[in-house]
Amino acid sequence: MTASSRKCAVFTAALAVGFILVGAKAQNPVGSLGAGTLGSLILPNNGVTKHEGSWDRRGGNADMRGVNPGETITLMDVKGAGIVRRFWVTIAPRATENIHRQAILRMYWDGETKPSVESPIGDFFGVGFGKQVDYQSLPLNQTSGGYNCYWPMPFHKSARWTLTNLSKSRIDAFYYNIDYTAYDKLPADTRLFHAQWRRENPTTPDKNYTILEATG
Numbered sequence: 527m528t529a530s531s532r533k534c535a536v537f538t539a540a541l542a543v544g545f546i547l548v549g550a551k552a553q554n555p556v557g558s559l560g561a562g563t564l565g566s567l568i569l570p571n572n573g574v575t576k577h578e579g580s581w582d583r584r585g586g587n588a589d590m591r592g593v594n595p596g597e598t599i600t601l602m603d604v605k606g607a608g609i610v611r612r613f614w615v616t617i618a619p620r621a622t623e624n625i626h627r628q629a630i631l632r633m634y635w636d637g638e639t640k641p642s643v644e645s646p647i648g649d650f651f652g653v654g655f656g657k658q659v660d661y662q663s664l665p666l667n668q669t670s671g672g673y674n675c676y677w678p679m680p681f682h683k684s685a686r687w688t689l690t691n692l693s694k695s696r697i698d699a700f701y702y703n704i705d706y707t708a709y710d711k712l713p714a715d716t717r718l719f720h721a722q723w724r725r726e727n728p729t730t731p732d733k734n735y736t737i738l739e740a741t742g
Contacts, residue, residue, distance in 0.1 A: 573609075573707035578602045580702050590618075590699035593629070593691040601687040602704050610679040610706040615647065616672040618699040623656030628693035629700075635718050636683040645723035647689065651675060679719040682712055 578601065582588045593599055617625060626648030633643035648656050651673035652666045660669050665677045679685075687704070691697055722738075729735055 571707070573709045576604075576608070576706055576708050578604070578704040578706070580700065590701045591697075593689065593697040593700055595691055595694050595696060598688050598690040599700075601689055601702060603684075603686045604706075604708075605684050606708055607682050607710065607712045608680070608685065608706045608708040609712070610681075610685070610704060611676070612703070612705040613675040613679075614672060614701075614703040615651070616701045617647070617697060618701075619695075620658060620671045622693075622695050624693045625656070625691070625695055625697055626653065626658065627656035628691070629697060630690045630692055632688045632690070633679070633719075634684075634686040634688075635681045642718060643721045645721055647673075649723050650721065677719060680712055680716050681718070682716070 580589055580591045591599055617629075619625070627646045629647045631643065631645055631647045631650050632641040634641050643650070646656075648654070648658070651668055652661070652663070653659060653668050653673070658668060658671060661667060662669070665675065667674045685706075689700065720740075724737070726735055
């Protein structure tokens with residue numbers, strides 16, 4: 527290889543590396559606004575962060591709700607458009623399995639008369655049979671007796687959530703936080719969140735069990 531050929535090869539290699547570095551920087555510019563997993567937190571947002579929860583309305587530190595057998599309480603009832611970002615719950619007594627299976631969570635979007643979400647509170651958070659077991663996943667988790675849900679749940683006109691205690695045990699303390707972003711308007715084609723719990727016990731021999739029945 528001649529000296530001029532070697533220079534050409536070195537220049538070509540350097541140019542290729544330069545293109546790679548420039549391309550990488552363009553895709554993920556170091557220090558740019560919004561870069562990284564949490565970077566978007568600093569960027570402007572046209573929504574307003576809001577909160578619903580079991581905080582003590584009397585100004586004290588009793589930040590929970592008691593729920594008697596057969597009682598229904600309202601967790602959230604807001605008007606306007608928004609997206610629920612996080613839903614956290616913990617319950618006392620923790621070890622009472624029938625509460626986690628028989629406390630029914632219902633969510634109504636945009637003035638619905640029938641709920642889009644209807645599920646035992648434990649099953650909604652991925653904890654079956656009323657037994658609390660720690661686990662981690664992207665949309666849901668259960669740790670140290672606390673439930674977290676990160677499914678984005680949008681609504682266009684209103685959101686109303688209720689909890690009904692169908693068990694024979696009193697829920698001494700139901701703690702919850704609902705963090706959501708309120709907007710003037712959401713895109714018309716924004717999909718709504720739905721979840722339904724079903725059970726057949728015992729199942730019928732030779733008959734198919736319906737898991738989902740939906741239209742639209």
